[in-house]
Every structure is written in structure tokens, then in C-alpha cells.
Amino acid sequence: MMEKNYMAAIAACSNGLPAGKRQELQRLDKLLEQNNISVRMSRYLYEKSDGISGSGREKAEELMDFFENPGIRCIFDVSGGDMANEVLGYLDYQKIRESQAVFWGYSDLTVLLNAVYAKTGKESVLYQVRNLLYDDGPIRQKEFFGWIKEKKEALFLLNGNFVQGDHLEGTVIGGNIRCFLKLAGTPYFPDFNDKILFLEARSGQVPQMTTFFSQLQQTGAFDKIKGLILGTFTQMEAASKNIVPLALRYVKEDLPVFWTLEAGHGTDSRAVIIGGHAVTVSESRIMTKN
Incomplete structure (x- = not known):
């Protein structure tokens, strides 16, 4: 209480x-x-x-x-x-x-x-x-x-679906992709090894997301993480563009990828615990826990 x-x-x-x-x-x-x-x-x-x-x-x-x-x-x-x-x-x-x-x-x-x-x-x-x-x-x-x-x-329960794999579990890092990448090369960039990476964006279309995903790939992030959560990508979605096909170009075929429209910049967004533990609740739900 x-x-x-x-x-x-x-x-x-x-x-x-x-x-x-x-x-x-x-x-x-x-x-x-x-x-x-x-x-x-x-x-x-x-x-x-x-x-x-x-x-x-x-x-x-x-x-x-x-x-x-x-x-x-x-x-x-x-x-x-x-x-x-x-x-x-x-x-x-x-x-x-x-x-x-x-x-x-x-x-x-x-x-x-x-x-x-x-x-x-x-x-x-x-x-x-x-x-x-x-x-x-x-x-x-x-x-x-x-x-x-x-x-x-x-507040931390996210509905969506697995677009690759069917289970993920681990410590969550990430957030807004543009802002997250401002930490690259600094002491404040978290270790990617065995992490679950959460990504979302408000601004940016396909060219900008291509740049950001390419930079993440060049850091070695996609070789180190053990799961990817994709949230909302607001401007892309407003232009009827889907982040999933773009993201799948950068990850291995055996990497679990979960897509949700319930976390990001929308005013209806739920919460994600950075540094918390992501768990699979069902084939259409995940949650972050402390």
C-alpha cells in the first residue's frame, strides 16, 4: 500500500x-x-x-x-x-x-x-x-x-505481437532512438550484451530511421542484444509506413522481435522500465518489471 x-x-x-x-x-x-x-x-x-x-x-x-x-x-x-x-x-x-x-x-x-x-x-x-x-x-x-x-x-503491460520469435526475457535498455544514439561513444551508453533493446520515435521518416538503425548496427548492438521491442514511430505511422520491415533488415533471423503500439510518444502510451526486466506474458503481451 x-x-x-x-x-x-x-x-x-x-x-x-x-x-x-x-x-x-x-x-x-x-x-x-x-x-x-x-x-x-x-x-x-x-x-x-x-x-x-x-x-x-x-x-x-x-x-x-x-x-x-x-x-x-x-x-x-x-x-x-x-x-x-x-x-x-x-x-x-x-x-x-x-x-x-x-x-x-x-x-x-x-x-x-x-x-x-x-x-x-x-x-x-x-x-x-x-x-x-x-x-x-x-x-x-x-x-x-x-x-x-x-x-x-x-501500466507496464504492453499488448502487441511477435514479428520474429515467440519469447524474450532480459534487462531493458533504450527508448527514443534519436536521443538514445546521442549517448554513443560516451561513458553513459549502456552495455548491449544480452539486453533487450526498446526503440521508438516521434519524428523521422524512413531515411532518418535507416540512418539510426544503421548506426546501431555499426555499434555492434544487433549482434549483442537478445531481443528487440519496437514501439510507436509516430511520423512514419502518420505516413502509413511500418517500422517492422525496416528493422528486420538489421537483425538476425533468430532474434526475438516484439512490436507494440502501446509504448512511445502517444498520449495513450504505457510505461517501460529502463533497467527493468522484460518478460513474455503471452504470444501477444510482454511486461517490464522491477
Whole structure:
């Protein structure tokens, strides 16, 4: 059951939000408070100019304050964009490892989710908490608060199908493919050996995805992983293009590949635990667990 005095933080480690998002975050704050989650807001949520809300060091120090606060259980990053990797060099990964707080974010926060796992082995959650406010909000609210309050796992259950193989199991890395590849060649790029790689994208058509999959192939990723999960590829799907045939060009014929439309940039997206354990539930369902 959920602890009393449950505290969460709202952060923005990537691009600052436009000022027009203030009312939305006030609604999110109210929703969390109504569910007995007290909220601390970052000082660097809103852009001052050119998407910048603060320096990389300032945002990192704010984030570390949240990780070091013994009362904070979850840190929900509500941003996205391009600039999250500027905080990575200013973080204290030993203190993050020791913290009870779990980081949640999506899109550009892929860099932070995977850096935390690579440097600490700690789990984080690929999820945008602002989804609770949108069209599918009531459904996601039930799943989200079911997890927060009672550890019910529906938020992490992904429906889809195996397009190759019929079973996968292992530790999950990855996220947004463009942002994930920003870590290549850095100390924050996770080890691919025996991992399950999850990939999704918001922007980009076939040429861009060809570039990204080619780069992953050139890192040796597809020779090392033991499973691939494909989420939504929003702009490709809007153009009636399917990521599956493209992806299968790059992987071995015996590599399990699971395709789901329930994880990615959609406001109806469910969550994936980066550093968590993926398990096969059935031929049409997988789940990530901590």
C-alpha cells in the first residue's frame, strides 16, 4: 500500500516548457495532490529564451537535490526536446545509486534514463506523466495510481505481437532512438550484451530511421542484444509506413522481435522500465518489471 506523506518532484532536464504550460502543470499538481502525493516543483521548468530554462549545471544541481531528499519517491520529468544530455556530466551517480527516488521521463530524457542505468544499475521509467491529463487520462490514471499506491502492474503491460520469435526475457535498455544514439561513444551508453533493446520515435521518416538503425548496427548492438521491442514511430505511422520491415533488415533471423503500439510518444502510451526486466506474458503481451 502507498505510504503516507508520499512526495514527488516535478523536473525539466531537457528544454524548458513554454509559459503557456503553467496551467497544465497546475492541473497535474492538483491531480497528484488529490491522490495524496505532495509535489515539489523545480525552479527550472519554464523556458527563459531559446528553450533554455537554466544551465546544465543548474538543472543537474536541482535534480540532485531531489535525489538526495529522503522524502521524495518519484521524480517526474515533464520536458522533452534536445538538451537533456547537458546535465549528465554534473550528476553524482553514487548518490543517485543510493537514493530511493525513481526518475520518470520520456523522449529526450532517454539519455538520462540510460545514463542512470549505465552508471548505477538503477532502474528508471520511460513515461511522460503529463499523459494523465490528456484524452486517455482516466484509463492511464487508474493504471498509474494503481502502480503508485498498490504496485499493480497494468501500466507496464504492453499488448502487441511477435514479428520474429515467440519469447524474450532480459534487462531493458533504450527508448527514443534519436536521443538514445546521442549517448554513443560516451561513458553513459549502456552495455548491449544480452539486453533487450526498446526503440521508438516521434519524428523521422524512413531515411532518418535507416540512418539510426544503421548506426546501431555499426555499434555492434544487433549482434549483442537478445531481443528487440519496437514501439510507436509516430511520423512514419502518420505516413502509413511500418517500422517492422525496416528493422528486420538489421537483425538476425533468430532474434526475438516484439512490436507494440502501446509504448512511445502517444498520449495513450504505457510505461517501460529502463533497467527493468522484460518478460513474455503471452504470444501477444510482454511486461517490464522491477
